[in-house]
Amino acid sequence: MKMGMRGAAASVLILAMGATGTVMSQQPAAGAAAKETSTLTSQRENVSYAIGMDVANSFAPIADEIDLAALRRAVNNAFEGKQPLITQEEAQKTDQSLRMAMAVKSGQPVPGMAPGTPAPKVDREKVGLMLGSYAVGPSLAPLKTELDLDVLFDAVKTAFAKGTPKLTADQAKSTLEAFMAAKQGEMQAKEAAKAGTNRTEGNNFLAKNKTQPGVVTTASGLQYQVLRPGSGERPMPTSKVRVNYEGKLLDGTVFDSSYTRGEPIVFGLDQVVKGWSEGVALMPVGAKYRFWIPGELAYGEQGTPGGPIGPNATLTFDVELLDVLP
Incomplete structure (x- = not known):
């Protein structure tokens, strides 16, 4: 699913205020004096x-x-x-x-x-x-x-x-x-370690999950299960669709849901992550599928900056295809 950045803008903006923590962009000239004996000890x-x-x-x-x-x-x-x-x-x-x-x-x-x-x-x-x-x-x-x-x-x-x-x-x-x-x-090292952990956990989960009754694994590694069949039109990879969905991490944490927002969402299948593009194109209108999307078909090495989806995270989505739009 396409996910926008959720960073909130500052509540107040102050005249001539620079960004806290920048690299001394407006400090006095390099020759500015300082105490010869600093009391800073660490x-x-x-x-x-x-x-x-x-x-x-x-x-x-x-x-x-x-x-x-x-x-x-x-x-x-x-x-x-x-x-x-x-x-x-x-x-x-x-x-x-x-x-x-x-x-x-x-x-x-x-x-x-x-x-x-x-x-x-x-x-x-x-x-x-x-x-x-x-x-x-x-x-x-x-x-x-x-x-x-x-x-x-x-x-x-x-x-x-x-x-x-x-x-x-x-x-x-x-x-x-x-x-x-x-x-x-430090952050890069932590992200690299987390990416490795997420990849291993995801691969282990998918290896076990593909043996469950009703689970289908595609050539790309996407897994899906039909929760409710449909009989309507199937979208093309470039179609615009209207869906209801809920996305979860492997630990069950819900990170996004149109049900919670109270309204379906409309988007083009060429505007979302690969797992969604492939998976929703398999669905007829009226169907509800469950998808398990490996990290490389979801948000990859980057995840979603600032969370909630970590690097290489495998995701679960329940998706209802409500309509294919002209």
Whole structure:
């Protein structure tokens, strides 16, 4: 089945905000001074401080509007997996006020405001809660066990106060580059191991499943079983069809279902994974089949980025073919 990315957009966007954790894209020039004797004593502290410098740099245009204590509370809260300390509605209002205030201060025209109108008052605490709850906290939560927040916020505080950082821009840049390279290597190793495990489990399952009564294995390795026969038209490989379906992982986890959404789906058989294209083309209208699709006929080595389908995962689909459309 074709599956779109489900990544959610940020709830609030801040004027001139860069992506948290980028490689020091706006740091001072390489020759910027740092303390000769750094108090950073471990790689964890160096990484935390470098990320803190980048966070501060991302928010530099609005630094005066941020309550750091509120920002820290919201980040702590996000790391603990709790509900945000400010609602999305209140965060959006705060974002709008902040944008308007920054526009006025920079001399930009604001629709509905007469020239010379003072900038609206911004609640610094709410700005801090907004950024911590919907930007910094969620962005850094996956790294929470590898960060020292005291060190990270020391870097933010120093930058906002225009103090002397404990790392030069070059040191921070190289620290983040090395950290991200290491994390990428770890992720690739984990994905490779998971892909191997999924392939083995899938092959073992399919080898056993093909011996079950009523299960048919095609030349490609697709397996299917007729749950309910049909007597209508069979689609062509390029046909557009209307179906109801439910998809499961081998452990029984349902990852997608038109039944749950309460309506069938329409798509072209040339727009879906190979196992679906082949399998649904075998069905007459009115039929219901169960398919077992090997990873190479489903989402392959990549799976679905961010889940729920892992690399080389074998999938189960129950499919009802409702109609072949013109």
